[in-house]
Amino acid sequence: MAPPGVITSDGLAADLCCFPTLEQYVALVKSFRDDGFEMCVDLCGVDYLDHFDRWLPQGVEGSRFEIVVNLLSLSKKERVRLRVQAGDDAPEVDSLFALYPGTEAMEREAFDLFGILFTNHPDLTRILMPEEWEGHPLRKDYGAGRVPVQFKESPGPR
Amino acid sequence: MSDPNVRAADRLGLLTAETSEGAQELQRRAATNVDELSREVGSVLRLDGLTLDPTSIDFDRRDDETMIINMGPAHPSTHGVLRLMLELDGEFVLRTKPIIGYLHTGMEKTGEELSYVQGGTNVTRMDYLSPVINELCYSMAVEKLLDIQIPDRAVWIRMLMSELNRMSSHLVWMATNGMDLGASSMMIYGLRERELILAFFEKTAGLRLNLNYVRPGGVAADLPDGWQDDVLVICDTIYARTFEYDELLTGQPIFRNRMIGVAPLAAEEALALGVTGPLLRSTGVAWDLRRAMPYLAYDQVEFDVIVGTYGDNFDRYAIRLNEIRESIRIVRQCIEKMPSGDYRSQDPKVTPPPRARIGESMEALIHHFKLFTEGFQVPPGEVYSAVESPRGELGCYIVSDGTAKPYRLHVRAPSFVNLQAVSLLMRGGSMSDAITVISTIDPVLGEVDR
Amino acid sequence: MALEDLQHNFLTGPLEDIVRWARRASVWPASFGLACCAIEMMATGGADFDIARYGMEVFRNSPRQADLMIVAGRVSQKMAPVLRQVYDQMMEPKWVISMGVCASTGGLFNNYAIVQGVDQIVPVDVYAPGCPPSPETLMHAILTLHEQIRTGEILKRRHEGRPVHLDGTSELWTPEVPVAVRVGTPK
Numbered sequence: 001m002a003p004p005g006v007i008t009s010d011g012l013a014a015d016l017c018c019f020p021t022l023e024q025y026v027a028l029v030k031s032f033r034d035d036g037f038e039m040c041v042d043l044c045g046v047d048y049l050d051h052f053d054r055w056l057p058q059g060v061e062g063s064r065f066e067i068v069v070n071l072l073s074l075s076k077k078e079r080v081r082l083r084v085q086a087g088d089d090a091p092e093v094d095s096l097f098a099l100y101p102g103t104e105a106m107e108r109e110a111f112d113l114f115g116i117l118f119t120n121h122p123d124l125t126r127i128l129m130p131e132e133w134e135g136h137p138l139r140k141d142y143g144a145g146r147v148p149v150q151f152k153e154s155p156g157p158r
Numbered sequence: 159m160s161d162p163n164v165r166a167a168d169r170l171g172l173l174t175a176e177t178s179e180g181a182q183e184l185q186r187r188a189a190t191n192v193d194e195l196s197r198e199v200g201s202v203l204r205l206d207g208l209t210l211d212p213t214s215i216d217f218d219r220r221d222d223e224t225m226i227i228n229m230g231p232a233h234p235s236t237h238g239v240l241r242l243m244l245e246l247d248g249e250f251v252l253r254t255k256p257i258i259g260y261l262h263t264g265m266e267k268t269g270e271e272l273s274y275v276q277g278g279t280n281v282t283r284m285d286y287l288s289p290v291i292n293e294l295c296y297s298m299a300v301e302k303l304l305d306i307q308i309p310d311r312a313v314w315i316r317m318l319m320s321e322l323n324r325m326s327s328h329l330v331w332m333a334t335n336g337m338d339l340g341a342s343s344m345m346i347y348g349l350r351e352r353e354l355i356l357a358f359f360e361k362t363a364g365l366r367l368n369l370n371y372v373r374p375g376g377v378a379a380d381l382p383d384g385w386q387d388d389v390l391v392i393c394d395t396i397y398a399r400t401f402e403y404d405e406l407l408t409g410q411p412i413f414r415n416r417m418i419g420v421a422p423l424a425a426e427e428a429l430a431l432g433v434t435g436p437l438l439r440s441t442g443v444a445w446d447l448r449r450a451m452p453y454l455a456y457d458q459v460e461f462d463v464i465v466g467t468y469g470d471n472f473d474r475y476a477i478r479l480n481e482i483r484e485s486i487r488i489v490r491q492c493i494e495k496m497p498s499g500d501y502r503s504q505d506p507k508v509t510p511p512p513r514a515r516i517g518e519s520m521e522a523l524i525h526h527f528k529l530f531t532e533g534f535q536v537p538p539g540e541v542y543s544a545v546e547s548p549r550g551e552l553g554c555y556i557v558s559d560g561t562a563k564p565y566r567l568h569v570r571a572p573s574f575v576n577l578q579a580v581s582l583l584m585r586g587g588s589m590s591d592a593i594t595v596i597s598t599i600d601p602v603l604g605e606v607d608r
Numbered sequence: 609m610a611l612e613d614l615q616h617n618f619l620t621g622p623l624e625d626i627v628r629w630a631r632r633a634s635v636w637p638a639s640f641g642l643a644c645c646a647i648e649m650m651a652t653g654g655a656d657f658d659i660a661r662y663g664m665e666v667f668r669n670s671p672r673q674a675d676l677m678i679v680a681g682r683v684s685q686k687m688a689p690v691l692r693q694v695y696d697q698m699m700e701p702k703w704v705i706s707m708g709v710c711a712s713t714g715g716l717f718n719n720y721a722i723v724q725g726v727d728q729i730v731p732v733d734v735y736a737p738g739c740p741p742s743p744e745t746l747m748h749a750i751l752t753l754h755e756q757i758r759t760g761e762i763l764k765r766r767h768e769g770r771p772v773h774l775d776g777t778s779e780l781w782t783p784e785v786p787v788a789v790r791v792g793t794p795k
Contacts (some may be wrong), residue, residue: 012302012541038429042542042553042570051559054538068555070542070570074429074445081542097193101202102432105578113266122193128259128607129721130686131180137267137720144267145720177689231687232694234639234669238646239687260687261643264721279716286644330647349654356651367644367740604643607684 009057015078019060025084026094029069032080033099037071040100041079044068045086045110049140065091065116086116095121113138184226184243184255198245198253200582202427219247231260235338235593238603242580242596249588254581258574261607269567273533274300277564279370281554284569285605286368287330290316290323291547292605293372295569298453299543299554300374303536306508310455311499312376317454318389318492319362319371320545321485325396326355327548328478328485331600332403335475338597339416344406351399354392361388375509376502386493393486400482408479414472421583421595423469431582432575435550436481437599440466440473447546459491474598481548507534533562542570549573549600571605624760631675631701632757635750638674639667640694642681645708648740649680657743662750671697676753677730678746682710683723695730703757705749706732709739 006028007019020028029040046066048054056062065086072079086093095118096103107118108127115136118124126133135142187195225246231239239260245253269280281296282289294316301308329348336344356366361382363369371378382388407413423433425441438445446463448456464480466473502509510529511522538560544553550572557566576599583595641649653659653667668674671694683691695704706726709715712735714724726732733756736749 012539039432039434041432041434041544041551042555042568044555044568044570046557046566046568051557051565054557054559068540068542070553070555074443074450077450079542100432101197101430102575102578104197105574109574122191122197125181126259127182128262130259131178131182133685137264143720144271144718145264146718147714147724177693179686231690232640234667239642260684260690261682262684262686262721263682263717264719265717267721268717268719283644283716286647333650345650346655349651350656353651353654353656366742367647 007057007059015080017081017083019057019083019085022084022086022093025082026096026099028082029071029096029099032071035073036075037073037078037080039072039074040069040096040103041072042068042070043096043103043106043110045114045116045138047114047138047140061085063091064088065114067093067110067116069096091116092119093117094119097121112136115139179241179257182257182259184245184253186226187245187253195253198255198581200254200585202430202582219252223247224252231257235596237334237596237601238606240577240596240601240603240606242592244584244589244592246589251584251587251589251592254584254592256577256580258577258603258606261603263604263608265608266567266569269564271563273562274374274536274564275530275533277567278373279368281567281569282368282370283604284571284608285547285549285552285573285602287327287602288323288548289368290319290372291545291552292569293370294320294454295543295545295547295552295554296556297372297374298545299541299556300536302541302543303539303556303558304374304508304534305537306375306503306505308376308503309500310497312501312503313455314492314496315377315381315501316372317456317459318381318489318496319359319377320454321488321492322355322358322389322392324548325482325485325489326352328482329355329396331478331548332475335594335597336407338593339413341407341413344403347399347403347406351396354395358385358388358392361385373502375505376500378502380501389489389493393489397483397486400479403479408476416590416594417472417475417598418470419468420471420591421587421598423579423583425469427582428469428579431578433550433579435546435548435572435576436474436477437550437576437579439464439477441469442467447544447551451544453545458495459488461485461488471594471598474600478548478600535560535562536564544570547572549602549605550576552605569605569608571608573599573601573603574606574608577601577606628758628760632754634663635676635703635754635757636666636668636674637664637676637678638671638694638698639669640677640679640691642679642683642687643710645680645711645740648743649678649707649746652743652746657747659747659750662754664750671695672699674698675701676703676705678705678707679711679726679730679732680707682708682715682717683726683729684721685723688723688729691726692729703733703753704730705734705736705746705753707736707746707749708741709737712737715739 006024009017046068047064048066049064063085067084067086069082070079084093093116095107107121108124110116111118111124112126112128113136226243227246228243230241241257243255244251265280265284269277272280277296278293281292285292329352333345333348359369360366363371423441425443428438428441442465444463444465449463461484464477466477510526515522516526536558538558540557542553542555544551552572553570555568556564559565580599584592651657653665659665677695706712711726714722734749734753736745738745
């Protein structure tokens with residue numbers, strides 16, 4: 001089903017799982033779209049800083065950031081997952097906006113929470129965090145921001 | 159003296175600067191690039207090789223003749239804290255840009271710190287109108303990673319609770335939709351019917367809303383004695399009342415004039431935007447995950463998938479009203495066909511021992527302790543699992559690294575993706591149509607912002 | 609009219625009582641529903657847990673016309689300035705009920721995105737715990753607020769700067785509710 005040159009494997013709860021390189025990415029998505037995958041269901045980022053040695057098939061070199069795209073074919077009732085290795089320090093990936101306009105908000109979210117840049121995206125600004133927020137919260141080196149809970153019975157100003 | 163690019167409110171020195179979201183807001187046409195301009199006017203289908211000329215968009219309206227206004231986030235009809243910036247020419251909407259994030263809770267980050275048993279409490283608060291379905295999606299994803307089977311009774315209980323939740327979610331939608339259009343008695347009726355369902359939830363799970371009921375391995379507790387009678391009362395009452403709503407709304411001329419033909423959506427545009435749920439079915443595409451890719455026991459019950467024709471507001475209203483009736487049909491079949499057996503998997507990896515054994519056996523005590531403090535380990539892998547929520551395809555993508563907590567939890571929220579259709583649907587309509595458009599898209603900001 | 613400006617003698621007593629009665633019998637909430645608690649707030653306004661019996665079914669959309677802000681739901685960092693702006697636009701006398709654990713303390717979400725307690729932004733009069741608080745809990749919180757308005761405890765506190773203690777020695781009447789839904793931590 002996938003064009004030659006792209007590494008594939010079986011995916012859990014997906015009919016196929018592909019591992020395109022950055023250059024093969026958009027062409028592969030276009031070939032899937034022409035093949036009957038009408039909808040891009042989900043696009044998300046993952047930061048593998050603490051789990052760098054996850055399983056990857058032979059020939060795929062893992063990087064810190066990964067983009068996971070799920071495509072759905074309504075006519076064939078199939079799902080395909082694509083996992084693109086986006087890079088370690090300054091991750092940059094092509095945008096799928098020209099193929100699937102519905103990825104606009106999802107790519108903005110991946111930029112906002114992970115710092116992954118998407119070239120040719122119409123409006124790459126933060127979407128969930130406030131405008132002046134610094135940092136990308138879902139990265140593994142960004143703390144959860146927990147506030148220590150004070151003991152209830154302690155004498156305080158309130 | 160006065161710079162036309164500075165908004166009037168800022169010139170007066172009001173507090174808008176503190177609540178300004180800068181580049182996330184709708185800018186003047188001259189300050190927006192052409193791709194984003196064409197997105198804001200709602201052009202979705204991209205023709206290959208065609209370059210767009212920015213001056214050709216709304217060329218007959220001068221920049222200083224239009225008005226950019228801000229709606230929300232604290233607004234009665236934005237269904238939560240959705241902020242919409244609209245460019246208006248008089249009463250008619252030209253460009254729209256939704257600004258979200260006012261309810262961003264960091265649930266995906268919190269999900270990485272909670273164990274798999276606790277994860278349900280986090281996920282359930284995303285789409286707070288259909289909490290059972292959120293938990294179901296998460297539990298199914300975890301069970302796929304664990305590769306365990308759950309007993310039949312648990313499957314059917316999950317299906318019963320999901321359909322009851324679908325009914326209560328659509329009833330809230332009908333209530334708020336009526337309220338937005340001015341039919342405030344519909345608000346009272348919808349909430350009144352919903353109380354019957356919530357009373358049953360409270361009897362079964364202990365909570366009315368955000369019930370932590372569906373967990374990996376099954377459900378938290380068995381259905382109470384006499385549940386068949388309770389559920390039959392719910393079905394009969396609500397079924398009869400859906401015909402009262404028909405009398406109140408469906409045939410009523412003012413309602414019809416406000417909904418028929420307003421904001422039509424075409425099937426290609428919907429598919430390109432990734433829209434699912436009643437919004438997609440209103441365009442004529444008969445895609446319902448319960449029928450196309452059945453999960454739980456949906457292939458063993460009979461129900462119809464309701465499909466619209468024109469993709470306008472009235473189709474979306476009719477779909478949701480009839481989905482209440484279809485859910486009642488499924489619930490009746492659940493009452494008849496409910497199998498007996500365990501309500502959760504007896505796999506010791508996932509399920510704690512029965513409470514009585516904890517006093518007798520040391521192993522049972524240790525097992526219980528480990529399950530509730532550390533949690534169960536899930537083998538490494540990644541999975542994307544999707545269910546049909548009242549708003550569309552709700553998906554859960556979990557990456558597991560072999561420990562007791564998810565490495566990455568991502569929820570594909572249907573409202574987040576459906577909200578991208580708002581620019582397209584509002585274009586050319588009036589402000590009052592804009593309100594009904596937001597209402598019929600049915601966004602739940604908890605899952606949009608997560 | 610500000611009750612603090614009166615001289616609190618035997619002549620103004622009945623007048624103050626009438627003003628306080630009017631204030632507590634016609635509290636109009638501003639609609640500030642954010643998340644799941646907003647749904648329970650709507651359910652309180654529905655037919656089963658009718659809030660109209662207190663004269664409060666009109667959720668005013670304009671903060672200028674509202675007396676009470678029920679912060680129902682989790683307040684994110686992006687929403688905090690908006691919350692403060694709506695509170696500032698309300699006119700005195702105004703009260704705040706923090707509904708739910710997310711509004712009271714940050715609740716389940718102790719992370720970068722949620723303000724850990726809305727009392728860091730606006731002064732809160734009554735805290736209603738629960739996730740979400742059932743409509744009975746919200747009504748108990750509202751009745752507690754009414755009681756504090758009736759006896760003038762709230763205005764005294766703001767004026768003199770001393771805290772309010774809900775202990776057994778005050779003459780505040782609290783409605784008969786089970787222990788599980790009692791509001792406020794016991795001293």
